[in-house]
Amino acid sequence: MSTEKKPTTIKKYANRRLYDTGTSTYVTLRISPRWLARRDFVVSDAKTGDDITRSVLAQIIFEQEGKNGQSLLRSPSCDN
Numbered sequence: 001m002s003t004e005k006k007p008t009t010i011k012k013y014a015n016r017r018l019y020d021t022g023t024s025t026y027v028t029l030r031i032s033p034r035w036l037a038r039r040d041f042v043v044s045d046a047k048t049g050d051d052i053t054r055s056v057l058a059q060i061i062f063e064q065e066g067k068n069g070q071s072l073l074r075s076p077s078c079d080n
Contacts, residue, residue, distance in 0.1 A: 007040035012052060018043070 008022045018027045043053040 005040070007042050010041055010043045010056075011046040012043055012056060013046045018056070019046070 008020060010027065011019045011021060013019065019025075020027050041053070042051060043056040044050060045052050
């Protein structure tokens with residue numbers, strides 16, 4: 001018997017709503033970076049079942065950076 005936890009499955013519906021199947025609640029794209037760092041999760045399209053985790057994460061990062069004006073991702077320094 002494995003003690004490894006399965007990642008949380010989040011389903012994205014056509015109306016852009018994200019549904020956390022582990023907690024049976026809807027979540028927003030305003031997920032904090034700390035929430036993302038503490039959880040293993042997968043985002044799937046509710047209709048097709050396709051894994052869309054990368055595109056949803058990119059959307060979260062894009063919206064957060066636009067709103068806060070600060071980078072959520074580290075970039076290498078160009079100064080030498």
